[in-house]
Amino acid sequence: MACAGSAARWALLLMAAASPLYGQTPKDSAAVVQAEMRHVDYRVDSTIVLRIDYLRGELKPTTDKPPYFDDKTSFTIGIDSAVIAISPAALGELLNRYVFSYEGSPLRSLSLSVEEGQLKLKGQLHGISFTVLGDLTVTPEGDLRLHPTDIKTAGIKVGGLMKLFGLNLQKLVKLRGAPAGVQIEENDFILSPAALLPPPRVHGKVKEVQVRESAVINVFRSDRAKIEPLHPPDPDVKNYMFYRGGTLRFGKLTMVDADLMIVDADQRDPLDFFLDAYNQQLVAGYDQNLPDHGLIVHMPDFRQTASVKQKGGLRPNKP
Numbered sequence: 312m313a314c315a316g317s318a319a320r321w322a323l324l325l326m327a328a329a330s331p332l333y334g335q336t337p338k339d340s341a342a343v344v345q346a347e348m349r350h351v352d353y354r355v356d357s358t359i360v361l362r363i364d365y366l367r368g369e370l371k372p373t374t375d376k377p378p379y380f381d382d383k384t385s386f387t388i389g390i391d392s393a394v395i396a397i398s399p400a401a402l403g404e405l406l407n408r409y410v411f412s413y414e415g416s417p418l419r420s421l422s423l424s425v426e427e428g429q430l431k432l433k434g435q436l437h438g439i440s441f442t443v444l445g446d447l448t449v450t451p452e453g454d455l456r457l458h459p460t461d462i463k464t465a466g467i468k469v470g471g472l473m474k475l476f477g478l479n480l481q482k483l484v485k486l487r488g489a490p491a492g493v494q495i496e497e498n499d500f501i502l503s504p505a506a507l508l509p510p511p512r513v514h515g516k517v518k519e520v521q522v523r524e525s526a527v528i529n530v531f532r533s534d535r536a537k538i539e540p541l542h543p544p545d546p547d548v549k550n551y552m553f554y555r556g557g558t559l560r561f562g563k564l565t566m567v568d569a570d571l572m573i574v575d576a577d578q579r580d581p582l583d584f585f586l587d588a589y590n591q592q593l594v595a596g597y598d599q600n601l602p603d604h605g606l607i608v609h610m611p612d613f614r615q616t617a618s619v620k621q622k623g624g625l626r627p628n629k630p
Contacts, residue, residue, distance in 0.1 A: 344370040344378055344557035344569055346388070347541040350550040354585040354613060355508060356408070359401045362526070362581065366393040367538055368515070370554070377558035377565070380589055383510040390515030391538040396526040399423040399430070405507050410493055425524050430457060432500075439464055443500075447527065450501065453516030454492070455529075457500040504529065511586075543572050544605045550575035550582040562590060570605045575612070576625050583612035595620040597627060 348366040355361060368390040370378045378386035397405075403423035411418045421434035432443040445459040492503030505513050519530035543553040552573040559569040575582035576596065584592070596610035609627075611619040619625060 342557045343372075343389075344386075344559050345538075345541060345555045346370055347543070347553045347555075348551070350575075350581040351552060352581045352583045352612075354583070354587075355405070356587070357585070359404050359408075360397070360583075362396040364394040364396065366395065366531075367391050367540060368393065369538075370511075370557070370559070371514075377560055380559075380561035380586060383586065387512045387514055390513060390531045391533045391535075393515065393531040394528065395531070396528045398526055399425055402507075402527055403432075409509050410502075410507060425522055428522055429460065430522060430527075432457065436464070447520055447522050449517050449520050453504075453518065455502045455504065455517065455520060457502070459498050462498070544570075544601055544603075544607060545572065545574065548572075548574050549578050550580075552582070552584065566606075572605070572607045574607055574609050576609045577612065577615075580612075582610075583614055584610075585613040588613060588616070591616050591620070595624050597625050599627075 346366070346368050348363050351363040351366075353361045353363050368388055370386045371389050372378055372386050373384060376385065400423065403421050406418075406421045406423075411421065417437050419435045419438075421432065424431045424433075426444060429444050430447050432445070434441060442461075442463045443457070443459045444461040445457045448456050448458065450456050492506030494501045504515065504517055515531040516533060517529050518532040521528040521530075541553055541555055543551060545551075554569045554571045554573075557569055559566045559571065573582070573584070592610040592613060593608060595616045596608055599607040599609065601607065609625060611625060
């Protein structure tokens with residue numbers, strides 16, 4: 312890391328981080344990596360952001376190798392409990408870029424907005440413009456259901472006409488090639504949160520959804536016994552990601568019995584984190600090795616990384 316010493320020093324620090332955190336049970340190196348996040352703007356890509364108020368879960372390997380930050384298909388994120396928001400505009404972009412981007416998709420140019428507590432979905436169906444206004448609810452399986460209360464094509468209401476002729480969206484829209492977890496039941500769109508996101512895949516059960524003007528808020532809760540909160544080494548930090556136990560890999564480094572806290576250098580707003588560019592954020596930051604061998608990494612927000620790096624990187628106590 313440019314501002315924290317040589318790569319060799321980093322390797323030594325990570326090797327030292329194998330000791331258990333004081334007051335916590337040591338984790339077996341083969342165990343899943345426990346994860347906790349607070350106030351993190353987690354970028355799906357350079358423009359789509361998930362606003363994580365809180366998340367408690369696990370990084371689960373998809374093969375016999377441990378999670379590797381440089382390969383987003385090497386792990387999934389199992390959510391035990393979380394509160395995650397996304398703007399309607401970003402949700403529309405998710406649908407365009409990752410859900411209905413396959414060849415032959417009947418749905419194109421989708422956009423989402425909020426109108427008096429309802430979601431408004433606009434787009435093109437086989438080249439014909441349409442608008443759906445509906446209520447967003449949660450199914451017993453933990454998926455999202457958009458139930459239309461008004462359907463228009465080319466600005467003309469067609470809901471009554473469709474009913475008259477015994478038609479519905481399920482009969483009109485064939486989603487051959489769509490990702491698993493995306494379906495239409497009669498006129499309802501059913502979306503699984505896991506199907507909306509590119510890797511790393513997410514597994515979790517939505518228990519509650521709130522539709523607001525600026526955000527769609529998903530509240531996740533597992534049916535199993537609640538996982539206890541983790542105890543990060545710096546309890547005063549508000550914006551962070553903390554990984555504990557198991558084996559975690561990033562770059563050329565492997566961390567056994569992981570004990571890694573990633574801290575926002577500027578606590579005045581959420582940590583802006585982009586997994587695709589995590590190394591750039593690391594290089595612009597600095598590390599702190601603790602007496603009990605835990606490791607804290609301080610990094611700038613992704614949007615500020617380039618300018619911070621040009622200034623020589625972060626220094627302790629100087630965001």
